Amino acid sequence: MTHENTRQVKVGNVLIGGGAPVAIQSMSTFNPVNTEYAAAQINALHEAGADIVRVAVPDKKAAEALKALREKVSVPLVADIHFDYRLAITAMESGIDALRINPGNIGKMENVIKVVDMAKKVHIPIRVGINAGSLPEKILDEFGGHPTAEGMVEGALTHVRILEQEGFRDIVISVKSSDVPMMVKANRILADKVEYPLHLGVTEAGTLYRGTVKSAIGIGSLLLDGIGDTVRISLTDDPLKEVRAAKEILSSVGIQQYGPVLISCPTCGRTQVNLIDMAKEVEEKIKRFKKPIKVAVMGCAVNGPGEAREADFGIAGGVGSGLVFRKGKVIRSVPENELIDALMEEIEKFETEGEN
Structure with a gap:
């Protein structure tokens, strides 16, 4: 099942699946009890581009605090709940937009039914989340005694079947692992078995550099x-x-673009400017622009405009002066210390006036 053909669920005002734009999620680092801090962080995440934010709900006070938090933020909120079905009930009463639970770990079937019945009533979707590191012993034993992609899929389907038995299908599924090949394989298997939308992630990916690389792959x-x-x-x-x-x-896989994208060449023996600092400065400055354009920072005027001809705007460094170009054509030659300002001027004109 591909992205365009999955069932569609609604989390607050955000659609997931069925060809809707891929939604970006993040998670607050604050307990909902710390309402002001949590709200400030969640609003900042929303402003940065998060479509949905998840919050951990470890106890009753946290579940009850969701009501006040819900009133202070506009982005849809997902309550992350483990083991205690009563927290899921309270979270829904507090106005949460979705639940992240595993039906198999919240107690007796009668308790699962209570959660599902209320979720149906208030139209709250449920994300069933499976992590390779927390598979039940039964699943591990069945699939060789250690985590596998096949075991992760079976673990997810086990929980999904519980919901389906109660006629509930507003479901999102995630199968995550810190092992990238295992995570990819599990999702490919799962996509062939279900029609539900899939939440993708490499769990416990690590620190900024390593975690971003693993997640990108x-x-x-x-x-x-x-x-x-x-x-x-x-x-x-x-x-x-x-x-x-x-x-x-x-943006890199060509699904959605969020404002400008930077293209920059690696340094080489032809580079006559401080290209690294120049690229960093341009990357920071273009964040304020909204239109989905490509901006190039190239190290030399010899190959710059040609190699970055797909860029909407760009600059190429030189000795004492450089070029400002657009779609591969040079439009200005300016002193080296004015290159970045000249580039910003051209983009600013395009932002405010549109393309002629």
């Missing part, structure tokens, strides 16, 4: 296959960086 591979309806980049870092990484991945 795993999530990017699946998105290029047409698999995946919503993503979360799991980094041991500020969650704002998760959102930025997600936007870069979606």
